[in-house]
Amino acid sequence: MSTAEKKKIVVVNAGPRKGWNTDTLISEAAKGAEEAGAEIVRFDLFRLEKYTGCISCFACKKEKFKGHCMCRDGLTPVLDAIREADGLIIGSPNYLSELTASFRALYERLIFQNLTYNKETPCCNIHPVPVLLVMTSNAPDTLYVNLVKNYQQTLSRFVGPCETLICGNTLQVKDYSKLDWEWSMFDPEDKKQRHETVFPEECRKAFKMGKQLASQ
């Protein structure tokens, strides 16, 4: 496949930690997409120029700017890349029962630019971009199913068909026994064992889902 024909998949890390759970999973998904022949364009939301969530300027509601967030800041290249992409892989850790503030900033602007307030055509997105949303959490996989389902529904409606992957009970620090404060909520052995047995499975799943996303 020549470069000109390659699908472009945008990969977004909405978590701050490089090499940790969220980053690892979206990187696996990206590898899967690459195996399917796609080209990866990657953004780390915590390493961008300064940006905000939606500023409610309503410029995206004007006929001439329809579907385009007109607020210019660190998120502009991300939004531009997603608009032109063949797929979006985005991962966020769960922070206080939500996705990260960085995820939310992008999400507000990504969704709102495509939302028209028009009864007949509520969405002006003419180029659906398939999405893979990955969420990691300390809590078990089941706790945030509804939260992720809500994001899945809205992303499917305003961006493109969305699949999700939830990876719970993640390892949060390398060695729980070396902490100088007590994290009695967690069983270090249980965390370690899960990281060694279940997490690699989840990585394989992420790879497969990334490959599938790029094969659509």
Ligand SMILES: Cc1cc2nc3c(=O)[nH]c(=O)nc-3n(C[C@H](O)[C@H](O)[C@H](O)COP(=O)(O)O)c2cc1C
């Ligand atoms: C500020 C903060 C808030 C968190 N809140 C939650 C939470 O409400 N529920 C939960 O299950 N995990 C919570 N966590 C844990 C992370 O979601 C979890 O460890 C995640 O896998 C971290 O991703 P990372 O390894 O990619 O950084 C929180 C972590 C931080 C730093």
